[in-house]
Amino acid sequence: MYIKISAACILFLVFVSCKKVVDIDPPKTQLTPEKAFVNDQSAIAVLSNIYAQFNSSAAIANKITIQLGIYVDELSTTSADPGVLEYYNTSVSTSNAANLNIWKGFYSVVYQCNALLDNIDISPNLTNSTKQQLKGEAKFLRAFSYFYLINIYGDVPLIVTTEVNTSSSAPRTSLVQIYDQIILDITTAKLDLQEGYPSSDKVRANKWAAVALLARVHLYRQNWSAAESAATEVIASTMYSPLNSLNSVFLSNSKETIIQFWTQNGFTVEGSILIPSATSIPTYPVSVSLINSFELADQRKTSWINSVTQGGQAYNFPFKYKNRAATSGGSGEYQIALRLGEQYLIRAEARVRLNNINGAQDDLNVIRNRAGLSNTSSANQADILTAIEQEKKIEMFCEWGHRFFDLKRSGHINLVMSALKPPWRTTSAFLPIPQYELLNNPNLSQNPGY
């Protein structure tokens, strides 16, 4: 029996000494970074996930369009949701969920781009061309995200690392520094990326996506000649012209698309929210002031806006995207991020500022003529600037917050908004930093007015 006792004791000792007893395999559902970047296909899957943020569950695109649309004078709302009404009444609370989701969505893209740039060199198996292409796309997406973050929130923390101690306590970085980073990222991306698309559709960035974004950034920074030359590069590539007819602009792979985000079933989240079902009223009807801004002959008013009558009342709703659910047939829609129409307007504005009146008129007329309108009658610098602002309001309505940003750039925002919405204050030009972020990063400060 003492044998049994000693056997038992030995058994215990085995337990003490053998640390393997608690070793476990990595979960079958996950990959180590080495394995995630083991080959081109897998590395591309890492990148694809970043693109998917814009129209999948995070659905950043529609949140920008809709929330900023109701915030300014593009959309009104029939919703009783206090979170929505906070936007509509331009008194967004620091704990507003949509506001946090916008912030979180863009920073999630930033994080994933940073992680890709950190990890991509781990693997020796990736081809150099893929590596270069992926780096370029990650930098493009990072720049794209920061562009929106600073235009919505002002100074934000500039994070270009995945190092958690840095990223979790970063204070706000000045706008100038962030713009420098954006321009650095885009110009590097421009070199990394090819002219042709790396994918079968226009759903991943090529060189022209980077240049088109660069044109916009230069315009916002009032580098007029740089903006003009970048826009010219895109227009002159001839890959995107002539402009589509109005009803086919927002289709997948439309001619004027520079980059768009892929959708699984041929409809965008935005379309599913903005277009009402047969029995319901639109949650976000087009505002009266926007409807009234269209010139009489403007075909965009009928092509890009639709209306429905429910309970005896007519509602107008945005109809750029026409699918609210999966469609069969060839008219699938992808979520457009950059298109040639905007490049004409960028160049027009840059040219006016550079005193190239004729050039500006020409670009403006390209947009006007496509909408069935005659050439612009504006002839001096001030008039053309106003005409461009008006044209952009119509051409780019309910697209990625253009209206909000342009109102801010032109300095007209306080005038326009305080007339429309009494709670508007000058500090409303920036949305509040989400309270969640303030709670979890003690070095972060709130925007004035919140």
Add this chain to the structure above:
Amino acid sequence: MQLKVFGLRFSTLLTMKLLILLTVVACLQASAKGFGQTVSLSLTNAPLEQAFKEIKKQTGYSFVFTRAQLKNARPINCQVKDAELKDVLELCFRNQPLSFVVEDRYIVVQTKTTINESTLSRNSLMDIVGKVINENGEALAGVTITAKKTSKATSTNERGEFFLKEINDDDILIITSVGYAKEEIPINKQSNFLIRLRIAVGTLDEAIIMAYGKTTRRLNTGNISKITAEEISRQPVSNPLSTMQGRVAGAFVNTQNGLPGGNITIQIRGRGSINAGTDPLYVINGVPFISTPLNETFSTLSDGINGKTSPLNNINPADIESIEVLKDADATAIYGSRAANGVILITTKKGISGKTKINVNLQSGISRLADFPQFLNTRQYLQLRQEGFQNSGVVPTVSNAPDLLVWDTTKSVNWPKNLLGGTAHTTSILAGVSGGNEYTSFLISGNYRTEGTILRGDQQYRRAGAHLTLQHSSANRKFSLDFSSTYTSDINKQLPTSLLSLLRLPPNIPMYDNAGNYNWVGIRDNNPEAVLRQKQSSQSNNLLTNLTLRYWILPNLQYRTSFGYTTIEMDQVMTYPSISLNPNFGLSSYAYYGNNRNKTYIIEPALEYSKKSKFSDLKLLMGASWQKSIRTGNFISGENYSNDDLLEYVGAAGTTYITNLDIQYKYASVFGRFHYAYKEKYILNASLRRDGSSRFGPGNQFGTFGAMGVAWLFANESFLKKSSFFTYGKLRASYGITGNDLISDYQYLSSYRNGETYQGTTGLTPARIANADFAWENNKKLEAALEIGLWKNKVLITTAWYLNRSGNQLLEYPLPFTSGPFGSYQANLPALVENKGWEFELTATAIKRKNISLSVFGNISISKNKLVKYPGLASSSFANTYVIGKDLSIYKALKFTGINSQTGLPEYEDINHDGIISTPSDWAVVGRTSPFFYGGFGSDLKIKQFTLNLFFQFSKQYAPGLSTIPGPQSNNFIVALKRWQKPGDATAVPKAGVLLSSPYFNLSQSDAIFYNASYLRLKNISISYQLSEAIIKKINLNSCKLYIDGQNMITWHKEANLYDPETGNTGVGPLKTIVFGIQLTF
């Protein structure tokens, strides 16, 4: 019916299969009763022992004797046929120097005193032999027998036999065994004893299950509270955790949701962790039970109206023999790294050998929601809305005020009553068979329970289960096995969408439009009528099995191995047909399917040595434990169905999104315990455990934990021994270190997982921010307690004080989203959290007479939590959440200073004096959400066949609630009637408004909605009537009881703006239930 008992010394039967046992049980039903049995003997000049063998064979009666006694026995001649047993025995013992006594199924052989007299005259010392059995005639091993005068002691062997040498013939034997009432037997010159011990009930000597063993309240050095099967049985609830509420000092039990399957949380002695789990470790029959809700794995999308579902709901309370709550270091440290939050041991019922018994319990009753929130009626609501438009200078239009302009302003619906006002019917049936013999006992029971719903629609909960236990020991008592298995299957049909947010719908909102379709105007999320089209069905299966094999290598050295296997699985389907969805969200039909499975294997070998001598009692335990848990699951979200009738079938989905789960968890430990008691006065207990857990990264997996407990039973000291007032007194103290590993798995591993689909292929997304360096959280527990018993222990008072300090805090450190979409990562912090408190328990037997007894009992726990230190708190992400020196559950909010009597707007204190009110910079600590004190009290009254049990439960606490901003298109609590209406009004409710600005929004971030959620509940009332013996005999029953049980009968609380003080505004409150039942034993 008398069950046969096999021989004490002669049986060679080693094992017995259940099937045979059942057959035997069935056959033996026919056996003759009592002492009237007949015997046939044909013996010529045979030894007496042979006669004993024959008689035993024929009757099953066992003989108790020693061979020494038979030395002088004469051979016998006996020829009888079908003679009465008693006559045969008299024949055999005629002219023998021996006599006999028949007791139950034993025939005790005694040496005739005449023989002894000669020896006595020379020497008053004698040798004593005996056997100790329990009420069922089973031998009891390890029973201590002490001679009172000389303090000579011994203990029984595995056959229950003992031998004491040279004892005074007028001494008294004291027989003690854990869990049995103490017996004192005068020797009276007898040399041969059959001693029957009775199970101690409700006293200091009642058995208490402890970690890897048993103890009693008297001898325990740690803090263990017990809930008995009887207390459990009186409460008509489906989750065993509900039965603990208010009954255990130091355990704060909180219902999260009162609907079937709703989660119930337990926090033992406060929150020691900043944000690692604070659930106790659950151990069912020795096997750790994963208590994490199975539907917690995936997104919150898989929560239905009943929230997270507690896996403990799969344990039928009626199968439970006892629940023990282990609190201090001494009691818990042997569970090492998982013991920081306390341990809850659940022991299921076992079979009782003896006559085969059939037990049937039938009950049926109804449940309703106890309290309904009070909202404005249509007239009051519309008046408020009009006022709001007026105050804000906004003209009501069809789109911004359909309640004023479109809907029927004469219609008024009380939504709480409409949606939650149903009556649920509950029925439960339990039937069991138990029995066995000296070597083997069994219990087989089955149960079925069905609960209706208080909601509208055909929601219901059904549960069926089976429970089987088997105990067996070999004839020589060297080997024994203990097997138990419980299988439970339940199906819970509820709504997949919470209705709580719909309670505040405008009272005149129509559910249908003029065309008869669902109305979606003015509805933010869900139309309650449409929600009824949605379905949620969760089916769980749970198998708990464990087997313990024991072998006595030496009479006092036992080797045992326990094997456990637990599997719990849950299949969920949640369907959302498009007709039920708000078309404004642009959603088409969708459905969720979740499958989760959790398997746990555990092996625990152990060696236990015990040695009793004159004054001391030594017990040593050494063991090891190896556990592996595998959790797998998938969550599927489906879209694009061609027909909504196919929503429950995942194959019909045009598009599916699948998330998989694969988690392994391994756990290995060695542990030891040393227990030494001296003269039943001084007790020392020490335990040590070395643990390894796979939840930690390489290099941090192992940790060592341990504790020491001491007790001084001062009432046993000579200065108090004679006191009839102080009959029990114990001072005990313990100190030790335990750990906490309640964190997610794989947090040390940097990895990518499946992400979103893009261009038809699935993307890869970073799974987490990995940290390879985190390690155990250490929880140091100190406890001191005084236990006293007065007036023959009619009054028992326990006072315990504890101080627990958790350091090396293991937490999910919250991160801003600038660090990625994760929100947190796993890390250690040098923060220190302290919990200290007092616990008082009192039990008093006020009256105890033959026909009437009354006892009262109660407990109260006062706890205080404090963040002692946190280096760098100000620059951490917790800077706005915690304050050093304050409770972890502090509630930070704006300080509401009242309504400006001129403007009618809410005002707040400008804490940082910067002239503007902003959050979080103007937040102040306005209170805490952890309870200040809680407990329960009750009484048990018995008058003849009637019993009346009452139990009250209380808690003093605060909780945040819903805001009461008057104006938006949603109903308000009746407090809104007191709103500001004109300059000069002094009130706490702001003026109505429809264009809300930050003073309004800030209301929900202020202490204006931090409510007093203290309450007192008549938790349980139970009345029963036991039919008298006479009637029972007549109808051929063993016992029959009729009863009425009521749960959550009355709640007293102050705050009308909370739906329920316990669940606040976040879950359906506990239901009020009344059942009628009958319990029969055949």
